Amino acid sequence: MEIYFAPLQGFTDFVYRNFHAKYFSGVDKYFTPFLRVEKNDVRKKDKADLINSLSLFKSSDSGIELVPQIIVNCREDVEILVQFLENQGFRACDLNFGCPFPQQSHHFYGAGIWDKPEKVCEVFEALKLFPEISFSLKMRLGNTSLSQTVDLLDVINSADFRFVTVHPRLAKQMYSGEIDFQGFEVLYSKIKKPIVFNGDLLSVQDIEAVEKKYPDLKAVMIGRGLLRNPFLAENFKNKNSAFDKQRFLNFQNALIEGYLAQYQNSEFMVLDKMKTFWQFSNADSKMLKRIKKAKSISEYISFSAMAVSEKK
Numbered sequence: 460m461e462i463y464f465a466p467l468q469g470f471t472d473f474v475y476r477n478f479h480a481k482y483f484s485g486v487d488k489y490f491t492p493f494l495r496v497e498k499n500d501v502r503k504k505d506k507a508d509l510i511n512s513l514s515l516f517k518s519s520d521s522g523i524e525l526v527p528q529i530i531v532n533c534r535e536d537v538e539i540l541v542q543f544l545e546n547q548g549f550r551a552c553d554l555n556f557g558c559p560f561p562q563q564s565h566h567f568y569g570a571g572i573w574d575k576p577e578k579v580c581e582v583f584e585a586l587k588l589f590p591e592i593s594f595s596l597k598m599r600l601g602n603t604s605l606s607q608t609v610d611l612l613d614v615i616n617s618a619d620f621r622f623v624t625v626h627p628r629l630a631k632q633m634y635s636g637e638i639d640f641q642g643f644e645v646l647y648s649k650i651k652k653p654i655v656f657n658g659d660l661l662s663v664q665d666i667e668a669v670e671k672k673y674p675d676l677k678a679v680m681i682g683r684g685l686l687r688n689p690f691l692a693e694n695f696k697n698k699n700s701a702f703d704k705q706r707f708l709n710f711q712n713a714l715i716e717g718y719l720a721q722y723q724n725s726e727f728m729v730l731d732k733m734k735t736f737w738q739f740s741n742a743d744s745k746m747l748k749r750i751k752k753a754k755s756i757s758e759y760i761s762f763s764a765m766a767v768s769e770k771k
């Protein structure tokens with residue numbers, strides 16, 4: 460079974476993805492956070508993020524794939540975004556039909572598109588304009604109810620997706636609360652495409668349990684679990700729980716260098732950025748407080764080294 464690194468807006472940017480792929484193994488595909496249309500063009504920031512990823516992923520012969528994700532709800536969006544991806548040489552594209560944030564869903568983007576079946580059909584139809592591109596879909600159970608996606612199963616099944624990732628929650632749950640396994644099973648059994656499970660996989664045991672329960676899964680997609688423990692995919696593939704502290708710290712140093720270059724050497728911005736990753740950590744709460752209060756990058760580095768040396 461494959462492992463995919465989920466897209467996480469604000470976290471899995473090109474700096475993070477490029478260095479994660481360099482320092483750790485086990486991830487088969489990395490997904491970009493969604494690209495979107497702004498003023499009739501690809502949003503500038505999204506363009507830059509993607510272009511900065513090209514060298515690593517094009518020169519890599521490791522078999523790792525970078526899949527750009529787009530958020531769309533009409534033909535024009537598809538044309539603008541997918542044309543850009545095609546021009547950049549990409550042959551894969553993931554559709555975001557799961558974003559629960561009201562800024563998107565209230566405008567019938569992300570999970571909100573399930574409120575407008577005609578928009579789902581319009582988008583799927585527009586994909587046919589790009590026969591060279593291999594599309595995949597990332598979805599929730601629905602925006603407000605499972606019946607929204609179940610009612611569109613024929614439409615989903617007749618579109619040409621190479622796989623469909625399901626995050627088994629409704630939009631109102633955001634990213635917390637119980638995962639609806641029953642709801643997942645409905646889509647797992649009825650969507651006639653390879654299925655990828657996504658949600659709350661934090662340990663090798665969690666991944667193995669899902670693999671055992673759903674043996675036909677093509678892959679699992681992991682977000683917060685990999686941010687918490689960047690070795691997770693590698694651990695699953697190697698069947699161990701090794702945590703190489705020095706490698707983790709080298710990765711952190713590389714991120715710091717990468718963000719310093721991106722933020723014109725602003726220590727303040729980089730410190731702020733690095734601290735955000737610890738919100739997913741299960742390190743000791745006192746250590747986490749110290750990291751949060753670090754006043755300089757060198758203080759941050761020494762506190763984070765202490766936090767990992769307390770591990771296992």
Ligand SMILES: Cc1cc2nc3c(=O)[nH]c(=O)nc-3n(C[C@H](O)[C@H](O)[C@H](O)COP(=O)(O)O)c2cc1C
Nearest residue numbers: 465466467468492493555626658659660681682683
């Ligand atoms: C901060 C944050 C940003 C996210 N950004 C995206 C995004 O750009 N595209 C997307 O499809 N999902 C996005 N997600 C959802 C994740 O890809 C994933 O579906 C979700 O976190 C559940 O998986 P996990 O429990 O393994 O983290 C985001 C989630 C979080 C918490």
